[in-house]
Amino acid sequence: MLSNTAQLFHHVSSLIDHVSYFLNAAPLASVALFTLAVIFVWFVSSSTWQYYRLRHFDGPVLAEISNFWLFKSVDSGRSYLDFWEVTQKYGTIARVGLNDLVTDDPAFVKHMCNVxxxxxxxxxxDGMRFNPTSNNCLSTRDETAHTALRSKMAAGYAGRDVDNIEAKIDTNVREFMGLLGRYADRKAPVDLGRKVQYFTLDVISDIAYGAPFGFVETDTDVYEYIKTTEKNLPMVMVVTVFPWLLRLLNNPILKGLLPSAKDKLGFGRIMSIAKDVAAERFKPDVKAERDMxxxxxxxxxxxxxxxSEILLQIAAGSDTTASAxxxxxxxxxANPDILRKLRQEIASANIAGDVISDSEAKVLPYLQAVIKEGFRIFPPIAGLMSKEVPPQGDTWNGVFIPGGTRVGYSIWAITRRRDVWGQDALEFRPERWLNVSPDKLKDMESTLxxxxxxxxxxxxxxxxxLIELNKVFVEGTR
Structure with a gap:
């Protein structure tokens, strides 16, 4: 045994000596060519091994032999459609990359995510690390650290020790309706999509740390935040698929390409605000605020x-709500009959104040059906949110999934499954949530x-x- 080990060591040492001699003696061009050859061999062998691991899952041919299909999809901005089409064509668990699968099976998603x-x-x-140097509750992958973070923030998000969350939302709703009213008075066209994002950004900043950014008040893209975010969002989605890019960009040579708190505009300016707000709260003898x-x-x-959490609230909390x-x-x-029914319900409701309360909105069945159907027909989350299969692997419906595989889910595909939503799953029809059996309603709600x-x-x-949605659809349509 010792003799065999000694011989193996001798052969390895000899090989290293030969390679070292070659690198020292060969011309620079030869060394470069040799390096490229080694990289090529590594790439081919790695890709072959990855292909072999998941060969029993179908998907686009390019996705089975490389990650180029996945890169092209997320970079195009239509990945939510691509993933849906893949599950339609290749099955409920399909391949979209060398080590990536996507599913439209709600039961499998619950299996992956249960407590x-x-x-x-x-x-x-890793791509959800909005501050490249520190994690937030969304980007934290260590389960112990993630659980600890959630426990620190649960009471704030639930509003248990935060004053006037609903009142602050009401104030921002009034400001938003006032802005739209001014456009109506002038009979001027309005980009409602952009103004909605002004509204959600002001709401989240107001309830998160006590003051709205002022998007609605100034009717401007403050700090050009939206412009910069929209420009850089495709890159963010690419980083979620290729997280090594974040490490590359954190290299001192390339770090200047990332947002910085020194920036005067864009996301870097928001980073600076987050830094200043947090620093103010940690000054000695500062008064404890009753906000989030x-x-x-x-x-x-x-x-x-x-x-980090301020950045997460602003980046994730505002955009998703605005999309909804x-x-x-x-x-x-686009559906005047549905709008008419919603307006009739609102007109007959007993609304005490100038802005509907959350409790009043929750008892309006057609409003709630509209909100649910809006989420279903256009889910505001498009990313894969991939989970990693445990090291020992897992078996789902008789099919083995190797450990370490990334499995994401297409929420767009899930909200279009005809076995859950019916044959008219592609139509916007709030009535599907009404006059349905309790068991079916429970299944639909848990899937949504x-x-x-x-x-x-x-x-x-x-x-x-949900509080924002309960209010804005009433005030925006009555």
Missing amino acids: KTDYRRSSWY LGSFIRHGLTQTESE IRSTMLELC DLIFSYGRWLCLGKSIA
Whole structure:
């Protein structure tokens, strides 16, 4: 045994000596050619091994032999459609990359995300690190750290020790309606999609740390935040698929390409604001505020964690809610009969104040059906949110999935499954949520809730988003 080991060591040492001699003696061009050859051999062998691991899953040919199909899809901005089409063509679990699968099976998604699951967040979540140097609750992959973060923020998101969340939303609704009213008075065209994003950004900044950014008040893209975000969003989605790009961009040579708190405009300016707001709250003897950030700090959030969570609230909390409002309003405008029914229900409702309360809105069945159907027909989350299969692998419906595989889910495909939603699943029809059996309604609602993730990774901001929607559709249509 020792003799064999000694011989192996001798052969390896000899090979290293030969390679070292070649690198030292050969011309630079030869060394470069040799390096390229080694990289090529590594790439081919790695790709072949990855292909072999998942060969029993079908998908686009290019996705089976490389990650180029996945890159092209997320870079195009239509990945949500591509993933839906893939599941339609290749099955409920399909291949979209060398180590990536996508599913439209709601039961499988719940299996991956339940509180006792062995699945973990995959490297996809590294791309959700809005501050490149620190994690937030969404990008944190370590389960112990993630659980600790959620426990510090749960009370704030639930509003248990935050003053006047609904009142602040009401104030921002009034400001938003006033802005639209001014356009109407002038009979001027208005870009409703853009103004909606002004509204959601002001709401989240107001309830998160006590003051709206002023998008609605100034009727401008403050700090050119929206312009910069829209420009850079495709790159963010590419990083979720290729997280090594984030490490590359953090290299000192390329770091200047990333947003910085020194920037005067764009996302970097928002980073600077987050840094300043957090620093102000951690000054000695500062008065504890009764807003969400104050709640987070009272429950143990550090200054660095506070900066990251402010960024997450702004980037994720505003855009998703704005998408839900815009898409649902578009459907209401395109379906006058549905809009008429909604207006009739609102007109007959007993609304006490000038802005409907959350509790009043929750008892309006057609309004709730419209909100649910809006989420279903255009889910505001398009990313894969991939989870990593546990090291020992997993078997689902008799099919083995190797450990380490990234499995994402297409929420667009899930909300179009005819076995859940009926043969008219492609139509915007709020009536599907009414006059349905309790069991069927429960199944539909639990499937729709996957928009907000599930189990241990359920979105903390869900309740706040629903309050905004309950109010804006009433005030915007009556």
